[in-house]
Amino acid sequence: MNLFNELKKGLEKTRKGFTEKIEQLVSFSTKIDEEFLEELEAVLIYADVGLRTTEKIMNNVRQGVKDKKINSPADIKPFLKSEISSLLGRDLIRTKISGLPTVILVVGVNGVGKTTTIGKLGQYYQRFGYKIMFAAADTFRAAAGEQLEIWAQRVNADIIRHEEGSDPAAVAYDALQAAKSRNTDILIIDTAGRLHTKSNLMEELKKIYRIISREISEAPHETLLVLDATTGQNAMNQAQLFSQAANVSGVVLTKLDGTAKGGVIVAIKSELEIPVKWIGIGEKADDLRPFQPNEFVEALFDDK
Amino acid sequence: MIFEGLADKLQQTFKKLRGRGKLTESDVNDAMREVRMALLEADVNFKVVKDFINRVKERAVGQEVLDSLTPGQHVIKIVNDELTALMGGTQSRIMISSKPPTVVMLVGLQGAGKTTTAGKLAGLLLKQNKRPLLVAADVYRPAAIKQLQVVGEKVGVPVFTIPGSQDPVLIAKQATDQALAMARDVVIIDTAGRLHINDELMDELVAIKIQAKPHEILLVVDAMTGQDAVTVAESFNTKLGLDGVILTKLDGDARGGAALSIKAVTGCPIKFAGMGEKFDALEPFHPDRMASRILGMGDMLSLIEKAQATIDFEKAKELEQKLRKDEFTLDQFLEQLQQVKKLGPLEDILGMIPGMGNLKKLQDAKIDEKEFKKVEAIIQSMTKKERRNPNLINGSRRKRIAVGSGTRVQDVNRLLKQFYEAKKMMKRLNEMQKSGKKSNFKLPFMR
Structure with a gap:
């Protein structure tokens, strides 16, 4: 198994609790309405994202809907991915091993x-x-x-x-x-x-x-x-x-x-x-x- | 604490709502939004929150607001009642089997505090004149057995294990015979x-259960656990059938919503709470106090209990009289500090008071033991008049006091600031007491 798959396996629970819940939500919804957004908020809170960060993300989602960046439930997943990606930053910050010790x-x-x-x-x-x-x-x-x-x-x-x-x-x-x-x-x-x-x-x-x-x-x-x-x-x-x-x-x-x-x-x-x-x-x-x-x-x- | 208390939030929600009457649906909805946030912030499981909110809504809509309460307080009362009911009664003991030895098995995630709890539980049983035997069946974590041996030595309870064995099932199986041979009555x-989620290791627990035939299987859970507490408790419960829960690390500032989630989902009673690093720090679990804590209303009852045990009632009464008349002086401040000192670390105490959870604000009012001597010296270097009327203390007096007490003017300034803070705090408590006559929130020096 390569490293990426191992990571995926380690994150399986999180995927189940988070990504798959979103997918379910998307597949059961036909349009983005208040109910959909509330359910989405629930998924985020349930994943321990925390109230404040959830609020932040949800505001951006609502803005995205307004700006027509999100037009159907199916657009939610890529949108969240980029949201979370931008919240986390992209790169690994390594501990610099320098100086003794x-x-x-x-x-x-x-x-x-x-x-x-x-x-x-x-x-x-x-x-x-x-x-x-x-x-x-x-x-x-x-x-x-x-x-x-x-x-x-x-x-x-x-x-x-x-x-x-x-x-x-x-x-x-x-x-x-x-x-x-x-x-x-x-x-x-x-x-x-x-x-x-x-x-x-x-x-x-x-x-x-x-x-x-x-x-x-x-x-x-x-x-x-x-x-x-x-x-x-x-x-x-x-x-x-x-x-x-x-x-x-x-x-x-x-x-x-x-x-x-x-x-x-x-x-x-x-x-x-x-x-x-x-x-x-x-x-x-x-x-x-x-x-x-x-x-x-x-x-x-x-x-x- | 990052989140201020629910009480404050609800007061704000109900600010516009004056007068009395029935609680309307929209009042209740507004309030429930805050309650929901408070519960989620406290890590109560999402689904549990949803059910709970619906139940409270049903009960609250259309109710008459009690005369003595504001609508906010009334809603809190309902919420608190429901929460306490949901938490269940106290069952803080181990069922002792009529045929010894009684076998208790502790299970849980890594780092929940099983080994420490085992030691505490042994200590508690020892005090109840039982003869416990600790059994080290953690063959995986490096030095885990050694840890239990050290713990056992500290509490004075023997520890059984099979040296070098990699078979926890065998260790558990032999433990009962060993207990009988050593005349120990609780294992x-x-x-x-x-x-x-580790099936292999969960199956191992089942094997231990079959061999050791425990009378009680207790799940040890970290009070800081988040939304996942439910899944954890459910898995252990389905696999093993739990008899109870021990909540650890409650001496931290976690609101402990996990307790509620676990109770709601498994129905298992929470039997004990781990409250500190020392081996006597295992306390009976109090559902009502936990309810207030989850709501961010502080743990008033624990504070009161602690205070009642240590505070001199006559002096407290006297102090309270003076407070009523707004005559809180530096003399009383010192007296009060001396009493508070008996209570233990001040920040623990203040954390229990509703609305006082915000530690940042308290930095100035914090007193450590060394500081305390300084404070004493400063106050004793003041004249009687100054002590009675601190407003007198001007620049040159401050200098004199500093020299007299061997401190610096800054120290005197800081003390005075602390004094005014304390005075404000006392006033606030006093007002709380006046406004909520029916509440149980009473300090001994407030009666």
Whole structure:
């Protein structure tokens, strides 16, 4: 199976919940009336596109109808495709691997898959021959360090670990020193899951961030917020508050294969201006892949 | 919170509507549009919302508006009643089998919080004088078993697993015998997280069910789950037959519409709510509070309960009297802070108050423990007169107070600003109390 088909397969649920619903709607409707538009709005909301973004899209649809760009229900699908495409932007924005080391900080609420994401990121970069190091700065959750250690062995990465319960900023500091002295290409720092509403934990995150940028001035080169694709509108709150604490530069959307609601990708990009950089569409290590908006839209709207 | 409360929205909708009388269909339709938005924003499933709105409409049209309520409040009352009814009663316990061991099986998606919940549940049962045994049957995620072992150690409950085994069915099967041998009376099986669409892994759960014969199968669900919550719950329910749900991460700011969707679709009671990172943070689920929370009206009841447990009633009464007379002074402010400090982190508390969910506005009113000492020092450096009448405090007085308390003038300024904010807030609460006499929203220091 080629990459595109794999992506399509991973997005199958979203296609079913979104694209096929639109197709059904189109095939059952003869003209575009208020009822049709309401149903369309429902499909968007149902796909977790979010109220605000749905409103935005629906306004454009209504305008399109007025401007005679949309004349029959059949015109809706291509119209939406171009709408979503323009909301997402076209191109993949890669993490630039430059300077020794390139530091990637990984943050998010509990249970979104941060540690697993780091393992898979390690796997991805290892294939290009980079020297990789993990920092186990999740010193809170039981056995988080062990989990990362197992991944480190799998992908042949160095790992810096402290005792459970020790200061995560100190782990980050040690990892930065070690990465510098060992000529590591990529240092990926794991952090404990924290709810964005817990101010003390967010302060802790700020401290980790401060330490990193104090030791290497451009670092972290990337702060990835890991979001669970099954999360609803709370994803917006998460993105906002984590951005305030750690200057989030990209989103990793995990567990996308399990949800029919890939719509949250659109909401994140259009409401928060944070690009989705990676998507997880399966359990295998290479099921975490760079997010290419154009490819995503094609796979989502592909007929065959 | 991005979305302001439904209450505010409805007030706006009904602004033009004066006087009393019956609720007309168009009044109700206007209101329902807002309710629908609020529910969708809270991630309540689309279809569930549709049914719900229709039901409320039917009930609301033509009703007399109660004397004490504005039409907006009246609609909220109906909505709230219906929501609470839909959520069902409380059933926050594990049915203990007459023939031990009682077997409880936890299932759910990855990252929902099964392992942590298993630990919390064990802790809770321990407190009820049960002797739980934790069973580590997550053989897939790296270090998952180790995680449960650490958790077990922390709560003081033994953990059973078969070292090196890749067979969760076998582990679950042997767990019951093991429990009998160790004289443990409740078995809690922690299964691996899995997607509801993964047939192979779902079948594995069925196999575990057949072998372990659980008395209760509980679905662990993240409160932040979006529209998909329904599909997830439905799949697990059809495949396994669920007995209940545990909602996790409710200590965040998710409105938790998933709870409603799951209840509506599966009919399963929500038994417990995970409210924090500590192992005692598993609480009984309160349907009525959840209803208010989903509607964005804050969790007043939890706040009140918390407040009642910690606030000194005599002092509160006194404070309330003074508030009535608009005599809120810096002395009271300090006293109040001291009481609030006992309640725990202030932002948690404020988040529970309707209309106070907007954290941005609260940045100025936020108090952390270190700040608190500073505040105390500043207020104690003021003269009695200044404390009673803060308007007196001019530039030179501010300088003196700053020097006296070892702080900076900015700190004094900030404190005064906080004080005025608090005063405004107290007033608002006070007015709320006056306008909605029939409501349950009462703070102990407001009675």
